[in-house]
Amino acid sequence: MMTITKDGQPVYDITLADSFHALSDFLGVYDPSGQKKYGIVSDSKVASFYLDAIFSIVSEHTKNVIKFVFHEGEENKKLETVEQLYTTLIENRFNRNDCLIALGGGVTGDLTGFAAATFLRGIDFIQVPTSLLAAVDSSIGGKTGVDFSAYKNMVGAFHMPKFVLINTACMETLDKRQFVSGMGEVVKSALIKDKAFFEWLLDNREAVDKRDKDALSYMITASDLVKKNVVETDPYETKGERALLNFGHTLGHALEKYMDFSFMHGECVLIGSLFATELSCRKGLLSREDADRVIQYIQTFPLPEIPKDADVEKIVSYTRNDKKAAADGVRFILLSEIGNAVISRDVTEEDMCNVFHDYLK
Amino acid sequence: MMTITKDGQPVYDITLADSFHALSDFLGVYDPSGQKKYGIVSDSKVASFYLDAIFSIVSEHTKNVIKFVFHEGEENKKLETVEQLYTTLIENRFNRNDCLIALGGGVTGDLTGFAAATFLRGIDFIQVPTSLLAAVDSSIGGKTGVDFSAYKNMVGAFHMPKFVLINTACMETLDKRQFVSGMGEVVKSALIKDKAFFEWLLDNREAVDKRDKDALSYMITASDLVKKNVVETDPYETKGERALLNFGHTLGHALEKYMDFSFMHGECVLIGSLFATELSCRKGLLSREDADRVIQYIQTFPLPEIPKDADVEKIVSYTRNDKKAAADGVRFILLSEIGNAVISRDVTEEDMCNVFHDYLK
Numbered sequence: 001m002m003t004i005t006k007d008g009q010p011v012y013d014i015t016l017a018d019s020f021h022a023l024s025d026f027l028g029v030y031d032p033s034g035q036k037k038y039g040i041v042s043d044s045k046v047a048s049f050y051l052d053a054i055f056s057i058v059s060e061h062t063k064n065v066i067k068f069v070f071h072e073g074e075e076n077k078k079l080e081t082v083e084q085l086y087t088t089l090i091e092n093r094f095n096r097n098d099c100l101i102a103l104g105g106g107v108t109g110d111l112t113g114f115a116a117a118t119f120l121r122g123i124d125f126i127q128v129p130t131s132l133l134a135a136v137d138s139s140i141g142g143k144t145g146v147d148f149s150a151y152k153n154m155v156g157a158f159h160m161p162k163f164v165l166i167n168t169a170c171m172e173t174l175d176k177r178q179f180v181s182g183m184g185e186v187v188k189s190a191l192i193k194d195k196a197f198f199e200w201l202l203d204n205r206e207a208v209d210k211r212d213k214d215a216l217s218y219m220i221t222a223s224d225l226v227k228k229n230v231v232e233t234d235p236y237e238t239k240g241e242r243a244l245l246n247f248g249h250t251l252g253h254a255l256e257k258y259m260d261f262s263f264m265h266g267e268c269v270l271i272g273s274l275f276a277t278e279l280s281c282r283k284g285l286l287s288r289e290d291a292d293r294v295i296q297y298i299q300t301f302p303l304p305e306i307p308k309d310a311d312v313e314k315i316v317s318y319t320r321n322d323k324k325a326a327a328d329g330v331r332f333i334l335l336s337e338i339g340n341a342v343i344s345r346d347v348t349e350e351d352m353c354n355v356f357h358d359y360l361k
Numbered sequence: 362m363m364t365i366t367k368d369g370q371p372v373y374d375i376t377l378a379d380s381f382h383a384l385s386d387f388l389g390v391y392d393p394s395g396q397k398k399y400g401i402v403s404d405s406k407v408a409s410f411y412l413d414a415i416f417s418i419v420s421e422h423t424k425n426v427i428k429f430v431f432h433e434g435e436e437n438k439k440l441e442t443v444e445q446l447y448t449t450l451i452e453n454r455f456n457r458n459d460c461l462i463a464l465g466g467g468v469t470g471d472l473t474g475f476a477a478a479t480f481l482r483g484i485d486f487i488q489v490p491t492s493l494l495a496a497v498d499s500s501i502g503g504k505t506g507v508d509f510s511a512y513k514n515m516v517g518a519f520h521m522p523k524f525v526l527i528n529t530a531c532m533e534t535l536d537k538r539q540f541v542s543g544m545g546e547v548v549k550s551a552l553i554k555d556k557a558f559f560e561w562l563l564d565n566r567e568a569v570d571k572r573d574k575d576a577l578s579y580m581i582t583a584s585d586l587v588k589k590n591v592v593e594t595d596p597y598e599t600k601g602e603r604a605l606l607n608f609g610h611t612l613g614h615a616l617e618k619y620m621d622f623s624f625m626h627g628e629c630v631l632i633g634s635l636f637a638t639e640l641s642c643r644k645g646l647l648s649r650e651d652a653d654r655v656i657q658y659i660q661t662f663p664l665p666e667i668p669k670d671a672d673v674e675k676i677v678s679y680t681r682n683d684k685k686a687a688a689d690g691v692r693f694i695l696l697s698e699i700g701n702a703v704i705s706r707d708v709t710e711e712d713m714c715n716v717f718h719d720y721l722k
Binding site: 079083086087090114117118119120121122143144145148149151153154155156157158236237 | 440444447448451478479480481482483504505506509510512514515516517518519597598
């Protein structure tokens with residue numbers, strides 16, 4: 001277990017276990033008299049795996065529990081789905097004391113968190129991430145939101161969960177692509193903050209691929225510790241530190257958009273991390289040797305193939321749309337060494353195009 | 362000028378003046394190099410009075426200023442209008458460093474604040490309230506939101522403005538009903554926290570009615586000081602103190618809803634305050650003499666007439682829907698004396714019906 005703090009005060013706990021049972025323990029402390037209502041939010045796919053189990057645990061605690069299931073897919077991470085959830089909450093007379101439970105991947109967590117942030121000006125919510133990507137990234141740090149008008153996460157809020165429960169057993173049911181996508185954020189975490197963790201990833205490649213329970217547990221904990229330290233230093237992305245989490249994301253987001261989201265987020269982060277590593281070397285920050293170690297490791301993952309005739313200039317132009325772009329130009333995250341990321345304003349669009357073209361050769 | 366603080370730290374200033382000129386001074390400090398974009402949000406009615414003046418002041422500071430005008434009326438305080446505003450901001454490439462300016466009454470301030478709270482997970486906004494109601498209530502305290510599915514402020518967020526500029530000259534153009542509506546929150550502020558201010562209101566009735574500039578200035582400042590002290594003690598409505606601002610609102614909201622919003626908010630607050638004062642007396646908290654002084658004062662305002670055949674039981678049943686209702690029953694705000702409000706759980710629906718029926722006799 002680890003605790004996320006703000007200004008030195010505990011805000012919420014993250015519990016890692018191999019079952020959902022810890023939810024019951026949390027509810028016993030959070031709502032001892034069982035007076036709150038709970039709304040479990042899940043997409044159609046995750047619901048078929050885990051909704052009954054969670055419903056049953058919450059039902060043992062209180063009779064006031066409802067389900068809200070929406071159709072799976074990033075295309076449903078939109079205001080219309082949030083509005084349907086609001087309507088369900090109104091019909092069931094939810095008030096400010098009640099609580100949502102996000103059961104699922106990043107789409108479910110982001111959407112549920114945004115509904116919780118805005119229903120009655122904010123109610124509690126609990127994150128139960130079932131994907132690796134959500135477990136190591138989106139469920140932690142309080143970023144919530146939905147897509148709007150073809151822009152990802154254009155509308156959202158910072159709203160901290162009350163509790164995060166990661167059940168490592170869920171990671172076993174992920175398909176290969178989803179798992180690799182999660183690895184994108186894992187690798188990023190190691191690269192930006194934790195050299196020893198990166199070495200561990202190299203040494204434990206086989207155990208991770210087999211989804212060995214202990215290996216997953218270590219890997220998720222190490223990733224979450226990186227995220228914890230960053231978000232505690234910069235909870236609202238105002239100080240620069242949180243920008244480091246954007247390593248691999250500037251070109252990753254642009255590629256994701258160019259491919260019309262047919263590539264998964266973490267796949268694009270892996271490719272973006274590869275480019276950012278190469279750029280770190282070309283800008284004289286990272287040794288050729290270290291850059292090659294990172295690039296070779298990333299290339300062992302089954303990355304989706306970028307069309308040879310991709311319009312690189314167009315992809316790079318999308319980096320201008322990045323909502324994290326500062327008024328004075330794109331902040332590009334580079335590595336000064338493995339395990340240490342820095343903010344650079346020296347990376348031009350030409351630099352980005354060059355590294356992209358070389359990759360496609 | 363007064364400053365709203367949180368945990369002892371200054372958060373934003375409220376400036377009271379008889380022109381918009383102070384906006385220019387604020388911008389000079391807030392954005393000295395004029396690099397931000399500004400979006401002025403206004404409804405069609407207020408825009409016709411003041412939009413050019415504000416546009417001109419901001420344009421002197423920067424060339425990056427746009428207007429967003431929506432059709433006036435509470436019925437447009439909805440997510441669709443916010444979505445139109447998001448689209449305008451996207452088209453004009455607003456990013457996290459940019460700023461909205463809410464020019465108007467409560468509808469504009471609440472809607473603009475909510476858009477600012479949620480666009481890119483939060484951008485800055487400035488409140489320029491042009492109605493008395495907004496100047497003494499909705500522009501201060503960081504509550505933002507829109508109506509949803511016939512429920513008022515069902516969707517929203519706490520998001521503090523960067524600056525509040527109250528131009529008392531705007532109060533001169535308000536029609537009589539709007540002005541009286543604003544007085545609802547003024548009277549409430551005096552009753553819950555400031556006996557001397559209530560006495561001032563009795564003594565200065567004529568100057569207020571004439572909208573004498575000095576009287577308005579004193580009255581708005583005194584009201585805002587009450588609100589400042591309450592929201593500083595309880596910024597997120599979690600500690601009870603902020604509930605005191607709900608004096609007159611439990612029955613006021615219910616009446617507003619029953620009359621399908623044909624009565625104005627502050628008119629309903631005046632009537633609700635009258636009922637809450639009478640209930641304070643019947644519950645043995647307030648002397649008959651004090652209750653009568655308050656009730657007689659409220660009755661000097663031109664209150665809208667409630668139909669004699671109003672379904673009182675139905676109106677009272679609406680108090681159950683109040684989103685501020687705690688899990689353990691309606692918290693009703695009463696006066697223990699003029700200038701001191703308390704939270705009561707002793708007021709039953711029967712009590713409310715009785716006071717309502719007696720008023721209609």
